Amino acid sequence: MKEIPKKQIIETIRNLCIEANTNLPESHLAAMRRALEKEESPLGREVLERLLENADVARERCIAFCQDTGYAVFFVEIGSEVKIPDGELGEAINEGVRRGYEEGYLRKSIVRSPIDRTNTGDNTPAIIYYEPVPGDTFELTMLVKGAGCDNMSALKMLTPAEGVEGMKEFIVETIEKAGPNASPPVTVGVGMGGPFEKAAMMAKKALTRPSGEPNLDPEVAKLEREILDEINATGIGPAGYGGTETALAVHIESFATHIAAFPVAVNLDCHSHRTAKASL
Amino acid sequence: MSEPIRLETPLSFEDVEPLKTGDVVLISGVLFTARDAAHKRIAEAIEDGSPLPFDPSGQIVYFTGPAPARPGHALGPAGPTTSSRMDSYSPLLIERGLRGMVGKGVRSEAVRDSMHEHGCVYFGAVEGTAALLADRVKEAEVVAYEDLGSEAVRRLVVEDFPVVVVNDLRGGDLYREGREKWRRKRTPPPA
Helix, strand or coil: CCCCCCCHHHHHHHHHHHHHCCCCHHHHHHHHHHHHHHHCCCCCCCCCCHHHHHHHHHHHHCCCCCCCEEEEEEEEEEEEEEEECCCHHHHHHHHHHHHHHHHHHCCCCCCCCCCCCCCCCCCCCCCEEEEEEECCCEEEEEEECHHHHCCCCCCEEECCCCCHHHHHHHHHHHHHHHHHCCCCEECCCCCCCCCCHHHHHHHHCCCCCCCCCCCCCCCHHHHHHHHHHHHHCCCHHHHHHCCCEEEEEEEECCCCCCCCCCCEEEEEECCCCCEEEECC | CCEEEEEECCCCHHCCCCCCCCCCCEEEEEEEEEHHHHHHHHHHHHHHHCCCCCCCCEEEECCCCCCCCCCCCCCCCCCCHHHHHHHHCCCHHHCCCCEEEECCCCCCCCHHHHHHHHCCCEEECCCCHHHHHHHCEEEEEEEEHHHHHHHCCCEEEEECCCCCCECCCCCCCCHHHHHHCCCCCCCCCCC
């Protein structure tokens, strides 16, 4: 049995919150630099240059890259041989978020409920997804999820007859509808298969993959490339001012589904694409 | 790209009239911040006939809810939020002389009509440049609704605050025109 004290989890979560919000992942920055090389619109290039400059400033001064420091979303892979002897994991994560958002000068953006819109004051509750795994693995992946792009996300229950072409249409249509509101260039998380909620979960998790890392299934990876090309044909461009680079990456996660179903969920992430990982 | 145009607030009709979609503008002077909750209260104040947090005449509203400032900074990171959530409220301020709005994302037809009728321009800022934008803020002071925290109305004094004209007074729309200009034919699916 591997024992991880509660204090260590709190500290790790605190640091992840600050790290994710102030230091954009290298794979995402590299994708933005590639987009800057390819972008044909002068205004689009200007936007990409400013985004990269903003990333430098945020990292150097340890301030948030974007004021919307989002929902604190965690994917937790927890091994069957891992134990927290002195506390409960969910509590520890929420305490870490509380400290990270306060000590990192991050905005508290969570309200109690859609109808009682009182701010909770500390950016909790965190959004936590647990995945039990064998062994003594304990891996935390944080996604800082802004609302502007989350608001432009969508899910469709396609029929098997609508198939891959129907899926492509739906994804591109979602991007077209989002336009500038999703703060492009976006990262596109897609979940296909499973029942309704599984598709949405996969779409969110797909966003945590290093930018541009293809799906291991070559057929799915080919779809990712084709859809990326179609999205970049829309002309929406950086900040929606028009241009050739509308998305930096399309990540598809796939799962078994029903003989009658072809669910597709599209979760968009804005140019402030913020993830961080830690293993204990 | 053309040379940036420099504007100083307060703005007159003559200041905003020549602006064209796609123009890069550097704003100096005052911006008032307000987003969802503050707009709701402003609308309620108008309905009740109570005083507004600021006189909108000649002013610019910036749709933002800044992050907390580190010591030594006037304001924390402060990029624009999605403007469409303010669509139902914006005409109330535009009718009262508002000359500009800074945000991101598409505005409704009703807002665009109101802007056209009363002489108000919509500027875009880039959300993911929040840290850089905060650098252009020299002073920040909460002027109303302090209980709203990040969503309170703040009076910002800015220097060369960079924006782009999205909707001008001639019906121009950078989001629509930009997309049309750079759209290419989608690769047809393999036969």
